[in-house]
Amino acid sequence: MGKSAEWMRTARVLRRTGFGATGPEIDAVSDVAGYLRAALTADPEADPGARATPVPELVPPAPLGKGATTEARKQYQAQITGQLDTLTWWWLRRMAAVRVPVREKLTLLWHNHFATSATKVRNAAEMAAQNRTLRAGGAGDFSALAYAMLTDPAMLRWLDGVANTAKAPNENLSREFMELFALGHGNGYTETDVREGARALTGWTITGGAATFDVERHDTGAKTVLGATGALDARSFCDAVLARPESPRFVAGRLWQQLASDDPPSDAALNRLTAAYGPGRDLSALVTAVCTDPEFTTARDTVVHGPVEWLIAAVRAFRIPLTADADARALAGTLRKLGQLPFYPPTVGGWPRGQGWMSSAAAQIRLTAAMDLMKQADLSPITQAGRADRLDATAYLLGVGSWSDRSAAVLATAVDQPPRLAALAINTPEYLTS
Structure with missing residues (x-):
């Protein structure tokens, strides 16, 4: 049986702001705006699932001396890689464990926005610290979050901020901050602004894992940066960039594309979002505005869910345990094959969006991974349903309002094999998009 339009709208909000949503979770939300308000104002560290998955202890190994042997260097790199693996497994576990996943999903979105890769950073403690900063600031004032990223140790390593000195300015952080983080490509800044911005950002280095000036x-x-003149530093550079009228529209548009649609919002919707964001650069208000905008609530199938969302959603729906390292490692291996492993975005522009996740090669990887997952899945909501009701029971469990005729025909071939039915269901267009 198909669900009501209201149920479908609630499901869409929960799926977009979390990692999937089960039928009971959707049924429990009668006021979407109230749900978002509570989730966005809550302390993310107080979530029971977060408390159950504490950040691992990550003490960087002692630096090697110049005379270190080849074996010592190999062991040093193995220690670093081991810590980065532990960090990745921890975040996957936390995403799966949190009771209300809104803040965790936002952390993933901001990780994609301020994309920083451990491939270059090679320091698990600094990547963990950036992750904590994105979580703490991802629902607050964007100017505070943006400045925190300008002076974040992992970001300083990633975009060569530590090499940016008065004698040898490095433009990478200045350029990417304007182009990708705060204004948008070609949105009112010049090469001169980039050069002057690099001068303003000089002087930051890292001492004992902390950024120091x-x-x-x-x-x-x-x-002079974007018309602001003076002895500018990182703070005044950040303020000058965010003061540009293009900045609010860029940030609002980015959140829209992450939460609402792979296509940009209409001018009218963008005006509404920018007004909600306001002079206080309020990210909570912006997220709520996106998820309650008429263009969001009336649109369907406008987002293709990326591999992390897809896989964590399945883990949550089927209560798949990640207690053993082998389980978390297998999950990370699947995400690496699919091209979206947390802490390893491919470029400073983050991961791609949209139909690229729906390739035939990806479909085969997903189906194989899904069959492996079902070996540990709790399939009782499906197995306890009568044979004739199993398609509906599967849809309800996965937060899908109804199956298309084509999907239903494929799924009907597996009603007597619940593991196969579940694996096929999480590979349908209805589950891969919302």
Whole structure:
């Protein structure tokens, strides 16, 4: 039986702001705006699932001396890789464990926005610290989050901020901050602004895993960035960039594309989102505005869920345990094959969106992974249903309102094999999109 339009709208919000949503979870939400308000104002560290998955202890191995042997260097790199693997497994476990996943989903979205890769950073403690900063600030004031990223140790390593000195300015962080993080490509800044911005950002280095400002490495001269002139530093550079009228529309548009549609919003919708974001750059208000906008609530199948959302949603729906390292490692292996492993975005632009996740090669990887997952799945909501009701029971469990005729025909071939039915169901268009 198909669900009501209201149920479908609620399901869409929960799926977009979390990792899947089961029928009972959707039934429990009668006021979407109230649900979002509570989730966005709650302390993410107080979630029972978060408390049950504490961040692992990540103490970087002691640096090697110049005379270190080849074997010692190999062991050093193995320790670093081991810590990064542990960190990745921890985040997958936390995503699966949290009771209300809104803040965890936002952390993933901001990780995609301020994309930083452990491939270059090679420091699990710094990647964990950035992850914590994104979670803590991802529902607050965007200016605070943006400044925190400008002075974040992992970001400073990733975009060569530590190499940016008065004597040798490095433009990477200045350029990417304007182009990808705060304004958008070609949105009102020039090459001169990039160069001057690089001068403003000089002086930051890393000491003991923390970002520190070394005035000796900072260019104290006058600079002009986007019309702001003075002895600009990282704070005043950030303020100058975010003060541009293009910035609110860029940030609102980015959140729309992450939560609502692979296509940009209409001008009218963008105006509504920008008004909600407001002079306080309120990310909670912006997220709520996106998820309650008429263009969001009336649209269907406008988002293709990426591999992390897809896989964690299945783990949550089928209560698949991730207690053993082998389980978490298998999950990470699947995500690596699918091209979206947390902490390893391919570029500073983050992961691609949309139909690219629906390739035939990806479909085969997903189906194989799904069959493996079902070996540990709790299939009782399906097995306890009568044979004639199993398609509906599967749809309800997965938060799908109804199956298309084509999907129903394929799924009907597996009603007597619940593991296969479940594996096929999480590979239908109805589950891969919302």
